[in-house]
Structure formats: C-alpha cells, structure tokens
Amino acid sequence: MDASILLALRDPAGVPFYPVVFQALYVLTWALHAAFVLLALGSMGLSLYGTMKQKTDSHWKILTPHLIQTGKISVSILIVLGVAPLLFTQVIYDPNWYVANTLSGMWVFIFIYTLIVGYSMYYWYYYANKSSQGGGKLIGLISFGILVFCGILMHNFAVTSIMPNDWMDMYAPNGVVDTSGWTFNIDILRLIFMVSLSIPVVGIFLQNYARFLSTRENFSQEFISHASSLGTKLSVVGLLLSAATFVLWMIAIGYLLHPLSLATVVGVVVLLFLSAKNTNSYITTGVLVIVALLISALRELIRYDIMGQLGYSIYDYPVNLEIPTLLMFLSTFLVMGGVGVAYLLTMAWKVGKTQGIFDGSKDIWVNKLGTYTISIMVAWMVIFFGWGMTFLFKNIL
Amino acid sequence: MDFIGQFPLFYFPEYGSAWIMGVTGTIHILASHTSVGAAMLFAFLAHKAYKENRTDLYPYMKKYGMFLLIFSYVMGSITGPGIWYTATAASPVGISALIHNFVWVWATEWVFFVYEVIGVFALVYFMGKIDTKTHLKLTYTFALASVGTLALIIGIISFMMWPGTDAYYATGSASDAFFGINTFPHMFLRIGFMIMMSGVIGLVIASAIKKENQSLSAELTVKMGYIAMFGGFITLFFFMWYMGTLPDNAHAVFNITKDEVILNRIILAIVFSLYFLVAILKPRFINPTLASVMIGVILIFGLWPGEKLRESMRKPYVAGQYIYSNQIVSRDVPGKGIKSELPVIAQKGLLQVNPFVPENLKTITDSNRLEAGELLTKIACSNCHSLENNGKFRPLAARLQGVDKDGIIGILNAMGAGAFPYMPTLQLPQDEYDAIAEYLVSKQY
Structure with missing residues (x-):
C-alpha cells in the first residue's frame, strides 16, 4: 500500500492533541480491556468445568456460582473498557481501523448481534445454575462458544487492520470489487497466545479470591486452601503455556530479541515465580498488570513498525489542538473518575469483607467519598450547562 | 490532491x-x-x-x-x-x-x-x-x-x-x-x-x-x-x-x-x-x-x-x-483546515480519486463501462439507496422505474447542479454519469 494512499485516508480535521498521548492512552486502556477479556474467558471456562463437579464436590459448589458471577461482571466491564482503546485507535490509526471494518463489514454486524445473544445466554446460564446446582451446562457452553467466537471476530478486525499491503487484494481480488464485507483473517499463533493468557489470569484471580476471603469466617480454611492451590496450579501451567506460545509468535514475526519482547519474557518469568510461591497474590497482580502493559505496548510496536515501513507515522499526523474538551476529559477522568471509582471500589471491598450488612454511613471513607462524588457530579453538571449556555449565547446573540 | x-x-x-x-x-x-x-x-x-x-x-x-x-x-x-x-x-x-x-x-x-x-x-x-x-x-x-x-x-x-x-x-x-x-x-x-x-x-x-x-x-x-x-x-x-x-x-x-x-x-x-x-x-x-x-x-x-x-x-x-452520506467532504471548514472534495471529484472523477478503485476500473472503456457504473453507483448512492430490483430501503428501483438512460443522466446533472436540497450536489465528469446511467438502465427497474 502506497504511503500517499495511507496519508490520504487520515482525517482532514487532524488530531486534536499530540499523537503520542493517544498512543499511550491506547496502550494503557487496551491492557485494561484485555485483562477483563482474559478474566471473563478464564472464569467462564472454569465455571463450565465447575458445573460438572458442583453436585458432588462441596468446594465446587461454592466456587462455581462465584466464577459464573465473575464472568458475568467481567463481560460488562470488558465491554465498557473496550470502548476506550476503540476510540483512541480511531484517532491515530483511522486508515487501518476503517479499512478493516469496511472490509469485514458483515462480520462487524454479526459481531454485535452474536455478542448480544451470547451475553444474554450467559445470564440464562447464571439463572439456570442459580436455580439448580450443576444446571445450565449446555446453555453455558453455547454462550461460552458464542463469546469466544466474538473474540475471534475481534481478532480478525485487529489482524486485518495491520495488513495494509493486502487490503487491495482483499477488496478487489483480480480487479473485481467485492463489497460483501466477508473478509476474514486470522493469525493463529497470536490468537492462541492471547487466549492462553486467560488460564494464568483466572489462576491469579483465584489466588486473590482465596486471599480476600481468608478473613471471612463463613468460608472454611479448607475451601480457601483449595481455591488457592487451584489458582496456583492454573497460573503455573497457564504461564508456561503462554510463554511457549509467546516465544513461537515472536519467532514467527522476528521480534524475539526485541527489548520489549525480552522484557515481556522476564515479566512472565517473574510472574511464574511469584504465582508459584503465592506469598502475596496482590503483588503478583501488580506484576500481571505490568506484563499486560508490556504485551499491549508490543502489539502497538508491531503495528507502528508495519505502518512505518510503508511511510505512515502517527507522529506526523497534523495536530489541531483542542484544549477545552481536553481539560474537560482530564478533570473528569482524574477528579470524578478517580474519586467515583475509588468510592465504588472501597465500598465493594468493605461489603465483601463484611458478614451481614455493611454500614457505610458509619465508615468515614465510604461516607466521605460518597459525598465528594455527589458534589463533584453536581458541580460537573453546573459547569456543563454554564459552558453550553455561554457558547450558545455567544453564537446566536 | x-x-x-x-x-x-x-x-x-x-x-x-x-x-x-x-x-x-x-x-x-x-x-x-x-x-x-x-x-x-x-x-x-x-x-x-x-x-x-x-x-x-x-x-x-x-x-x-x-x-x-x-x-x-x-x-x-x-x-x-x-x-x-x-x-x-x-x-x-x-x-x-x-x-x-x-x-x-x-x-x-x-x-x-x-x-x-x-x-x-x-x-x-x-x-x-x-x-x-x-x-x-x-x-x-x-x-x-x-x-x-x-x-x-x-x-x-x-x-x-x-x-x-x-x-x-x-x-x-x-x-x-x-x-x-x-x-x-x-x-x-x-x-x-x-x-x-x-x-x-x-x-x-x-x-x-x-x-x-x-x-x-x-x-x-x-x-x-x-x-x-x-x-x-x-x-x-x-x-x-x-x-x-x-x-x-x-x-x-x-x-x-x-x-x-x-x-x-x-x-x-x-x-x-x-x-x-x-x-x-x-x-x-x-x-x-x-x-x-x-x-x-x-x-x-x-x-x-x-x-x-x-x-x-x-x-x-x-x-x-x-x-x-456517500462519505465525500462537501464544504470547506477553515477552522480545521478541511477542504471540500467536490471540485477535485468534478474535475477528475470518482474513479480516479478513490484510492480503492482497482486499476482496471480507473478509466472507463467500452468493455468495463457496466462494471465501472456499478461501482460508481454503489459509491455514490448505496449509503442511502438499495440498488436491487427488490431493494427494501429507499430503493432506486422505485424512483427510476421506466426512466431511460437520458432521463437518468438528466437527473444526475440536476443533482450535480444542486436541484434537490436533500441530495448531494455531486458533480461528476460526463463519462461517469454515462456509466452510472448505463448500469442503472441495465437493472431494468
């Protein structure tokens, strides 16, 4: 693909801030999104195994509904977190994203509706399992299959977007234009590696789960140990599998000795060591976040290099600074997002740690954070309307 | 450009x-x-x-x-x-x-x-x-x-x-x-x-x-x-x-x-x-x-x-x-440095300036006119109109029933001159109008 075409595909409005910022935001938010994709995949898959053991095994009887619930919430969170990288990639890599989506237009359509069906069925699975132990196996399995299929479609969009040299052949093979939107590409090693990560992620989640519940008296020590050791086994086996597929993928694309790739390998080894020892799973989770960021950065590096070789650099994207809305984002993200999410997570943590009813009105932090969140949101609304009216009057009077 | x-x-x-x-x-x-x-x-x-x-x-x-x-x-x-x-x-x-x-x-x-x-x-x-x-x-x-x-x-x-x-x-x-x-x-x-x-x-x-x-x-x-x-x-x-x-x-x-x-x-x-x-x-x-x-x-x-x-x-x-709607920038936005794409399209034609038109369709000939016409129609019209004879939404079939090639070219020219406020003022070279008209006539709406 000729550089002049790629440059023509950039939006004529330019980017509203320095491209490197969008790139960094993309790497950060994709890592967050991926973490919940992997947790959803791992917990859903493990819950299906749990439904087979649930009736006879007392540990699985407790664990299975918790895994189903984790999967359910994770899907919601992965969707909302996925919006951010989707947004940022369109700002700086719009040629790639739009070409991939138009070439695979029919898959885009299928993706949305299969995701609705798959996630709705997951709720069905949740309720079926809640009403009878071991229930909803088939529905759960179908739902899981559909959601995995959605993941594969998403993989297709990502892979197609970094194949600019093949776009013309995909759109008009032998000069005959195909507007059907059925383009489908898969990079099997990359896909297997990404999917394999769901095993260590659910493993580390189980270690955290056991650690978190260890202070609750209504969970037996035996159950806690069982969950913890299952987590350790899964994370160790999963990390070995992920490491092997990662190396194969890196060899296939010639990135094995790149510093970012080596840093990822080191990160995985540290993760393996920490999760095998399992002395403090919260620290392991911190390292996992770093590894997720490294993988996200590596994906970005691959794309950046592919585009760079064709003469497209995001850093050359014309910049048309847009400051007021940037300030709105930053202040909302840092102030309202920071305080609000801290409020919800603090409350969730304390509810989880409490047997019976948690009285947040007597908890100084929950109380304060709640009041701050309301005040910030009200202030936000006042500023929004004031800002809007100022501009409106300026332009119409 | x-x-x-x-x-x-x-x-x-x-x-x-x-x-x-x-x-x-x-x-x-x-x-x-x-x-x-x-x-x-x-x-x-x-x-x-x-x-x-x-x-x-x-x-x-x-x-x-x-x-x-x-x-x-x-x-x-x-x-x-x-x-x-x-x-x-x-x-x-x-x-x-x-x-x-x-x-x-x-x-x-x-x-x-x-x-x-x-x-x-x-x-x-x-x-x-x-x-x-x-x-x-x-x-x-x-x-x-x-x-x-x-x-x-x-x-x-x-x-x-x-x-x-x-x-x-x-x-x-x-x-x-x-x-x-x-x-x-x-x-x-x-x-x-x-x-x-x-x-x-x-x-x-x-x-x-x-x-x-x-x-x-x-x-x-x-x-x-x-x-x-x-x-x-x-x-x-x-x-x-x-x-x-x-x-x-x-x-x-x-x-x-x-x-x-x-x-x-x-x-x-x-x-x-x-x-x-x-x-x-x-x-x-x-x-x-x-x-x-x-x-x-x-x-x-x-x-x-x-x-x-x-x-x-x-x-x-x-x-x-x-x-x-057909994805063409239709006016200047000086505040963003955006230029209308209509003049260059009117001068060179859609086929020349669209980067995804294959080489064999860039120039209209007797042998590719119908194929080029189909592609041009899809690019220019299909975002709003379905093209098939049994098209469901805003079908061209309903609008062009019985209209001959000259009639279609007349409509396209009128559109290019801005005769319909709800249609794009899209001026194309005559050979592209001709290819579109030939394709639409071939549909026998």
Whole structure:
C-alpha cells in the first residue's frame, strides 16, 4: 500500500492533541480491556468445568456460582473498557481501523448481534445454575462458544487492520470489487497466545479470591486452601503455556530479541515465580498488570513498525489542538473518575469483607467519598450547562 | 490532491449498509433511554423508601434493578459500541469526523460509563448488604452519572444533524460544534422520553408483583402512570421546540412525509395517554403482558419511524453538514483546515480519486463501462439507496422505474447542479454519469 494512499485516508480535521498521548492512552486502556477479556474467558471456562463437579464436590459448589458471577461482571466491564482503546485507535490509526471494518463489514454486524445473544445466554446460564446446582451446562457452553467466537471476530478486525499491503487484494481480488464485507483473517499463533493468557489470569484471580476471603469466617480454611492451590496450579501451567506460545509468535514475526519482547519474557518469568510461591497474590497482580502493559505496548510496536515501513507515522499526523474538551476529559477522568471509582471500589471491598450488612454511613471513607462524588457530579453538571449556555449565547446573540 | 479519503465500500444487500446502523441505533435508544430513565426513577424510589421508611419498596427496586441490569445494560452496553461499529462499516468518513472533533468528549463520556457499569452492579447486588442511607447516596450518584452520559452524547448527535451556527466552520472548536442551537432542546426531548420509558418499564415490574403484594402493585402502577404521563408531556413539548431548531434541508425532507409523521405521532400520543390514564385510574387492568406489548409498540411504531425520520432529515449529510452520506467532504471548514472534495471529484472523477478503485476500473472503456457504473453507483448512492430490483430501503428501483438512460443522466446533472436540497450536489465528469446511467438502465427497474 502506497504511503500517499495511507496519508490520504487520515482525517482532514487532524488530531486534536499530540499523537503520542493517544498512543499511550491506547496502550494503557487496551491492557485494561484485555485483562477483563482474559478474566471473563478464564472464569467462564472454569465455571463450565465447575458445573460438572458442583453436585458432588462441596468446594465446587461454592466456587462455581462465584466464577459464573465473575464472568458475568467481567463481560460488562470488558465491554465498557473496550470502548476506550476503540476510540483512541480511531484517532491515530483511522486508515487501518476503517479499512478493516469496511472490509469485514458483515462480520462487524454479526459481531454485535452474536455478542448480544451470547451475553444474554450467559445470564440464562447464571439463572439456570442459580436455580439448580450443576444446571445450565449446555446453555453455558453455547454462550461460552458464542463469546469466544466474538473474540475471534475481534481478532480478525485487529489482524486485518495491520495488513495494509493486502487490503487491495482483499477488496478487489483480480480487479473485481467485492463489497460483501466477508473478509476474514486470522493469525493463529497470536490468537492462541492471547487466549492462553486467560488460564494464568483466572489462576491469579483465584489466588486473590482465596486471599480476600481468608478473613471471612463463613468460608472454611479448607475451601480457601483449595481455591488457592487451584489458582496456583492454573497460573503455573497457564504461564508456561503462554510463554511457549509467546516465544513461537515472536519467532514467527522476528521480534524475539526485541527489548520489549525480552522484557515481556522476564515479566512472565517473574510472574511464574511469584504465582508459584503465592506469598502475596496482590503483588503478583501488580506484576500481571505490568506484563499486560508490556504485551499491549508490543502489539502497538508491531503495528507502528508495519505502518512505518510503508511511510505512515502517527507522529506526523497534523495536530489541531483542542484544549477545552481536553481539560474537560482530564478533570473528569482524574477528579470524578478517580474519586467515583475509588468510592465504588472501597465500598465493594468493605461489603465483601463484611458478614451481614455493611454500614457505610458509619465508615468515614465510604461516607466521605460518597459525598465528594455527589458534589463533584453536581458541580460537573453546573459547569456543563454554564459552558453550553455561554457558547450558545455567544453564537446566536 | 491525488486521492481523497475514501475507504473500501461495504454494501449490505437489499437494505444498504446505513440501515444496519439504524436497526442497531433503534435498539440502543430503547435500552439506553430506559437505563437513564430507570436510574432517575431508582433515585426517586430510593429517596422515598429512605425518607418514609418504606422497606416494602426495596424488593420492588431489586426486581426493577435486575430487569434494568439485564435489559438495559446487556442491550445498551453492546448496542452502544455497536452503533459505532456499524457506523464505522457503513460511514467511515462520517464517524471519523465525529471522532476527530469530539474524541475528548467521548473519552469523558467513557469515564461516566465506567462509573455506571460498576455502579449498576453495586446498586443491585449491594441492596440488602449495605445500609439504606449509603444505598441512597449510591443511587444519587448513579442517576447523575447516567444523565452525564446523555449530556455528553447529545451534542455529538446534534452535530450530526448540524452544528447549529456557522461558528464551528470558522473556529473548528469542539465547543462551537457541540453546543449548537438544537443541543439543549434535543437533550430535554430525550430526558422526557427517558422519564416516560422509566414509567413504561416500571409498569411491567409493578404489574408483575401483583400476586406477591397487590396493594403495593396498585400504588406503584399509579405512580408509574403519572411518571410516564409526565415524561410523555415533556417529550412532546421539547419535540416541537426541537423541530424548530432544525436546518432547512431537514424541513425539506420532513415536508415530504409531514402528514404521515404527524398522524403517527397523534395516534401514539392518544394511545399512550389512554394507557397511562388506565394505569392511573384502573391500575388493576395493567398486566405484564399488556405492559410488555406496549414496549414493543414504542419500539416498532415510535422509535423505528422516529430514527428513520431523524436519519432522513440529515440528508444529504451524515455529519456536521460537511460530510455527505456517500462519505465525500462537501464544504470547506477553515477552522480545521478541511477542504471540500467536490471540485477535485468534478474535475477528475470518482474513479480516479478513490484510492480503492482497482486499476482496471480507473478509466472507463467500452468493455468495463457496466462494471465501472456499478461501482460508481454503489459509491455514490448505496449509503442511502438499495440498488436491487427488490431493494427494501429507499430503493432506486422505485424512483427510476421506466426512466431511460437520458432521463437518468438528466437527473444526475440536476443533482450535480444542486436541484434537490436533500441530495448531494455531486458533480461528476460526463463519462461517469454515462456509466452510472448505463448500469442503472441495465437493472431494468
């Protein structure tokens, strides 16, 4: 693909801030999104195994509904977190994203509706399992299959977007234009590696789960140990599998000795060591976040290099600074997002740690954070309307 | 300019790709408006339950919350990005314009989304696990966050219709683009609809608890009737105001189907007023089946035609009155350094400047005229019109039945001269008009 075409595909409005910022935001938010994709995949898959053991095994009887619930919430969170990288990639890599989506237009359509069906069925699975132990196996399995299929479609969009040299052949093979939107590409090693990560992620989640519940008296020590050791086994086996597929993928694309790739390998080894020892799973989770960021950065590096070789650099994207809305984002993200999410997570943590009813009105932090969140949101609304009216009057009077 | 920013074309057979976005959008509107409305209603109920110590309201809220969670958040959270995805496939240049103007607004909305999604789980699952005062505070924040998402998206979808004033074209500022003259009427129109939807959904749940608690069911049915009636009134009031803030091209399209639209709205207003009156005066008549059917009525007879109308009234533009539905930049936006692509297309032709036209179709010859004509027609027309003889939406077949080649060329020339306010003023070289006409004649509409 000729550089002049790629440059023509950039939006004529330019980017509203320095491209490197969008790139960094993309790497950060994709890592967050991926973490919940992997947790959803791992917990859903493990819950299906749990439904087979649930009736006879007392540990699985407790664990299975918790895994189903984790999967359910994770899907919601992965969707909302996925919006951010989707947004940022369109700002700086719009040629790639739009070409991939138009070439695979029919898959885009299928993706949305299969995701609705798959996630709705997951709720069905949740309720079926809640009403009878071991229930909803088939529905759960179908739902899981559909959601995995959605993941594969998403993989297709990502892979197609970094194949600019093949776009013309995909759109008009032998000069005959195909507007059907059925383009489908898969990079099997990359896909297997990404999917394999769901095993260590659910493993580390189980270690955290056991650690978190260890202070609750209504969970037996035996159950806690069982969950913890299952987590350790899964994370160790999963990390070995992920490491092997990662190396194969890196060899296939010639990135094995790149510093970012080596840093990822080191990160995985540290993760393996920490999760095998399992002395403090919260620290392991911190390292996992770093590894997720490294993988996200590596994906970005691959794309950046592919585009760079064709003469497209995001850093050359014309910049048309847009400051007021940037300030709105930053202040909302840092102030309202920071305080609000801290409020919800603090409350969730304390509810989880409490047997019976948690009285947040007597908890100084929950109380304060709640009041701050309301005040910030009200202030936000006042500023929004004031800002809007100022501009409106300026332009119409 | 060698190339313009045109992407590969995706065409959904018989319907046209833009309609796929319309279907997804309609479902999303039902779900998202329900969820914001329900968030406000939740805060109202939690306030009442706390202040009046009405513990009997909590089980209702829990049921309502589960419905909200499943219906609104499963459907809403997927179809929201879903509109984006399908818009990307159908109108990549249009969505790109929105992204590049409003990325920070969207990013801000995302912060609210994150709060909402975590919040909705907390709201429902912590009921009975936290004290009522803390729960009340949580419902207030949830309602504010939900309204925040509306406040942030409304300027973007209003801009899709038009920026409202000329200020944006001169400054390129997102603030000028966002706060146009129809942004606030549009916002309150939607808030009205959200309030109405919260009542409509509330009626399903209120009537469903009849067996468990008849008096509570009747009390809540009456309340939901009042809430829905109030929301409906706000919707109608702001709809009239909103219509007055639309551009001329929107009214040109609206006038074509004005009588039909007004009749539809009058019938809907009467039917739903009666329904809400029954809920207020004879609450026992309301049952879950009737209440669910009425949601379907809103979806099929209210939202779908409404979305179709809104989409039609934007014509010939898809965003900001500078991008045509066929993805061509149609005017200069000096504030952003954007140049109209129409002059270069008129001079060189679409086939030459579109980077995804294969080499064998770049120049029209006797042997490729039909094929080139088909591609040109798809690029220029298929975003709004289905091309097949049995096409479903705005089919060209219905418009060109019996028209010969010269007639079609005449129509194309008239369009190029700007004869129809709702069609793109797209001037092409004569050989491209000729190829399009030849292809359309070959369809034998």
